[in-house]
Every structure is written in structure tokens, then in C-alpha cells.
Amino acid sequence: VEHHHVALVEGRTANWFLLDSLDKVNSTPGILGDTQRTWLEKSLDAHSDKPAIVVVHHNVGLPPAKAGLTDSAELLAILQPRKHVKACIYGHTHTWDVKHDESGLHLINLPPTGYVFKKGMPNGWVRAVVSANAIKLELRCLDTQSAQHAEVKELPWRA
Numbered sequence: 108v109e110h111h112h113v114a115l116v117e118g119r120t121a122n123w124f125l126l127d128s129l130d131k132v133n134s135t136p137g138i139l140g141d142t143q144r145t146w147l148e149k150s151l152d153a154h155s156d157k158p159a160i161v162v163v164h165h166n167v168g169l170p171p172a173k174a175g176l177t178d179s180a181e182l183l184a185i186l187q188p189r190k191h192v193k194a195c196i197y198g199h200t201h202t203w204d205v206k207h208d209e210s211g212l213h214l215i216n217l218p219p220t221g222y223v224f225k226k227g228m229p230n231g232w233v234r235a236v237v238s239a240n241a242i243k244l245e246l247r248c249l250d251t252q253s254a255q256h257a258e259v260k261e262l263p264w265r266a
Contacts (some may be wrong), residue, residue, distance in 0.1 A: 108127075108142055108143050108146045109142070111126075111127040111129075111140075111142075111143050112125075112127045113125060113126055113127055113143060113146055113147075115150055115154065117154070117157075118157075118237065120157065120158070120237050120238060120239055121157050121158040121159065121160050121193070121237045121242075122154045122157050122158070122159050122160070123159075123160050123161075123162060124147060124150060124151065124159060124160070124161045124162065125162050126139060126143060126147065126161065126162065126163040127139075127143065127163075127164075128163045128164045128165040128176055129164070130177075135173075135174035136165070136173060136174055136175065136176075136177050137163075137164060137165030137175065137176050137177065137199070138176065138177045138178050139163070139176070139178050139181070139182060140178070144178070144181055144182065144185060147161070147182075147185060148185050151185070151189050151191070151192060152189075155189070155191045156191075157191070158191060158192075158193045158237070158239070158264055159189070159191050159192040159193060160192075160193060160194045160195075160196060160237070160242070161182075161186060161192060161194070161195045161196070162195075162196045162197070163176065163182075163195070163196075163197050164197060164198055164199055165197060165199045166197050166198070166199045166200045166216060167179045167182060167183065167195055167197050167214060168214075169183065172200075174199070175199065175200075176197075182195075183208070183212075186212055187208070187210040187212055188210075190265065190266070192212065193212070193213060193242070193264045193265060194212065194213035194214075194215055194242060194262070195212060195213070195214055195215070196215045196217060197214075197215070197216060197217070198216065198217045198219070200216055200224070201218070201219040201222065201223060201224040201225075201228065201230075202216050202218070202224070202225070202228060203216065203217065203218035203228065203229050203233075203246060203255070204216040205244065205260050205262065207262075207265075210265065211265030211266070212265065213242070213262050213265075215233075215244065215262075217232075217233055218230055218231055218232070218233070218246065218248075220232060220249075229246060229248045229249075229250070229253050229255045229256070230248065230249050230250075231246060231247045231248040231249045231250075231256075232247050233245065233246055233247065234247055240263060240264055241261055241262055241263045241264055242261075242262050242264075243259060243260070243261045243262075244259065244260045244261075244262070245257060245258070245259050246258040246259075246260075
């Protein structure tokens with residue numbers, strides 16, 4: 108995809124689709140755009156034999172946040188009907204949060220590795236273990252004394 112960094116990483120139990128939501132440097136909202144979304148649709152359809160996990164920097168949601176992914180609705184319209192797409196992982200908000208939408212698609216908001224926007228929120232990284240039926244996430248806080256350090260969330264795949 109011209110002017111964007113995208114990738115398909117084929118794993119043993121799941122395929123990872125990496126997207127580039129940068130629109131402009133030093134500007135907070137992000138966008139995928141038509142060309143990248145078309146690449147994603149074709150790639151997802153060509154690799155529907157395993158669970159799919161989509162990764163993008165900007166936060167995905169409806170309605171889209173002013174600083175988030177401005178074409179969230181278009182992205183979700185691609186992901187939700189493709190039942191082999193099991194999760195969308197993103198960051199940008201510096202908030203650790205795990206939820207799912209009405210279609211059962213997991214929406215995983217990763218914590219920051221550095222700067223925390225809100226006092227009490229963890230910073231660190233997440234260890235993901237993917238199986239044929241679920242993804243297990245383990246929060247690894249930089250402050251190992253945090254109450255959330257080593258928190259585990261097991262997310263079964265939607266049917």
C-alpha cells in the first residue's frame with residue numbers, strides 16, 4: 108500500500124494484520140483510507156483459514172473520538188461481518204482496556220509503555236498467547252508492585 112506500512116504475519120494459530128493509521132505527523136487523529144481498507148478486505152478474505160487479529164495504532168470506536176481513528180465505522184464494517192476476525196488491538200489512548208462490541212469482536216486497548224495520561228492507570232506491555240479458541244492476555248506492568256501487574260484476561264473467540 109503506497110505511503111503506508113502494512114503487513115500480514117502468518118502465525119501457527121492466527122494471522123496478524125498490521126495497519127498504519129498515521130495521517131499526518133504531529134496530528135492526533137488517524138485514518139486508514141480507502142486503499143489500505145481495500146488491502147485489508149482482500150487480505151482478510153484470502154486468509155480466512157485461521158483466526159485473524161487486526162492491529163492498528165489509533166483507537167477504534169463509534170462514534171470515533173476526535174483524536175482516534177476517523178474511519179472507525181468503515182473499519183468495523185470490514186471486521187464485524189468476517190467472523191474469522193476475532194480481535195482488533197490498538198493503542199493511542201494510553202489506557203489498558205478490554206471489551207467487545209455487539210458482534211463479539213474483541214477490542215483491546217493496549218497500555219502505554221511510557222507516559223501515563225491518567226493517574227492510577229498502568230504502563231507496561233501485554234503478553235499475548237493465541238490458541239485456536241482464544242487469546243490470553245497478561246499485563247506486565249513496569250511497576251511490578253501495581254495491583255494490575257500480571258493480570259490475565261482470557262478472551263474466547265466469537266463464533
